[in-house]
Amino acid sequence: MFPSEGDITRAFASQSPLGQRQQSQQPEAAGLKRREPFPAWNVVEDTKKKADAIAKEASREFNVASQKAQAKTGKIEPWTPKYYAACTVGGMLACGLTHTAVTPLDLIKCRRQVDPLLYKSNAEAFRTIRSAEGFRGVFTGWGPTFFGYSAQGAFKYGGYEFFKKFYSDLVGAENAHRWKTSLYLTASASAELIADVALCPFEAVKVRMQTTIPPDIRSTFTGISSVVNKEGVAGLYKGLYPLWGRQIPYTMMKFASFETIVEMIYTSLPGQKSDYNKGAQTAVAFTGGYLAGILCAVVSHPADVMVSKLNANRQAGEAFGAAMSRIYKDIGFGGLWNGLPVRIVMIGTLTGLQWMIYDSFKIFMGLPTTGGGPPAKK
Numbered sequence: 001m002f003p004s005e006g007d008i009t010r011a012f013a014s015q016s017p018l019g020q021r022q023q024s025q026q027p028e029a030a031g032l033k034r035r036e037p038f039p040a041w042n043v044v045e046d047t048k049k050k051a052d053a054i055a056k057e058a059s060r061e062f063n064v065a066s067q068k069a070q071a072k073t074g075k076i077e078p079w080t081p082k083y084y085a086a087c088t089v090g091g092m093l094a095c096g097l098t099h100t101a102v103t104p105l106d107l108i109k110c111r112r113q114v115d116p117l118l119y120k121s122n123a124e125a126f127r128t129i130r131s132a133e134g135f136r137g138v139f140t141g142w143g144p145t146f147f148g149y150s151a152q153g154a155f156k157y158g159g160y161e162f163f164k165k166f167y168s169d170l171v172g173a174e175n176a177h178r179w180k181t182s183l184y185l186t187a188s189a190s191a192e193l194i195a196d197v198a199l200c201p202f203e204a205v206k207v208r209m210q211t212t213i214p215p216d217i218r219s220t221f222t223g224i225s226s227v228v229n230k231e232g233v234a235g236l237y238k239g240l241y242p243l244w245g246r247q248i249p250y251t252m253m254k255f256a257s258f259e260t261i262v263e264m265i266y267t268s269l270p271g272q273k274s275d276y277n278k279g280a281q282t283a284v285a286f287t288g289g290y291l292a293g294i295l296c297a298v299v300s301h302p303a304d305v306m307v308s309k310l311n312a313n314r315q316a317g318e319a320f321g322a323a324m325s326r327i328y329k330d331i332g333f334g335g336l337w338n339g340l341p342v343r344i345v346m347i348g349t350l351t352g353l354q355w356m357i358y359d360s361f362k363i364f365m366g367l368p369t370t371g372g373g374p375p376a377k378k
Helices: 004-013 020-025 041-072 081-101 103-115 122-139 143-169 173-178 181-211 220-231 233-237 242-267 278-313 318-335 340-364
Strands: none
Touching: 004 020, 041 143, 041 181, 041 340, 081 103, 081 143, 081 340, 103 122, 103 143, 103 340, 143 173, 143 220, 173 181, 173 340, 181 220, 181 233, 181 242, 181 278, 220 233, 242 278, 278 318, 278 340
């Protein structure tokens, strides 16, 4: 019923008027290269093979580098100073790199929060900034973003691991498991309280750099010096309260919902967390982080708008409460939600990538990934 492979090859092979029969019967004997009937399939298959080979090589290199790092640092026991140091470095990489990568989105968000009429859409904002300020202008504020969020990530992730253990020991193992969500919330809030003190000066410089057109601050540390000269050290911390108002609920949602979502994922999958390889566990971390990030963006957005407004528009000597009241009177309740769609995309992607990088670094150092299924029943 169906033609044979030889019939298909002869039908689609290049034709020659001389010796056609002999060539079709013995193409390789005649010095002709055999032609595959469906070359597109072969291209796809070759691409898959090359991609698999690259992935295997990358995995091998990762394992080699991981073994060297672990040999140099030695075995890291959980809940030791060496463990907290590794988590601190992982948090620094996770937050510093990801926030810097999405600086263009953050730039557009901040400018639209301060002046909703400045751009009609995010696409128009990107085109306008690119046209007026060049490619460098699109990354305005990357310096304070990198330094600030690297410091914040170090204290946030390292502090979370520390406070999670500290509060667990305080209430006992049985109560810690029973009240695990409350434990996640308390540990993350404690860590973020400290992390924001490190972030705030850089956040103040970043917002001023991004919301002034053209920027009157050109670099991170000259910006810090400029603010201190004009307003004193207090000028760097005038956005601390709204920053706490934004970041503490955000981080509580980020860690507690991530732990819960990851546990739900592993519970719904066959087997246990330990049955899955490193790649699968980091994929779960990204998925859980992205979903948690959407919740984070919604919870913390009004405070995020207020941080941008206060850093850009708070008058010298104006009391915090008076500035909040004045800004809210100007923008109203609806104004607190300016820029939410772009922030959902930004924070969802950020949070997913942060958890993936953080857990990848923990794997690199020979540590277990964060979160997982409930403990096995005895």
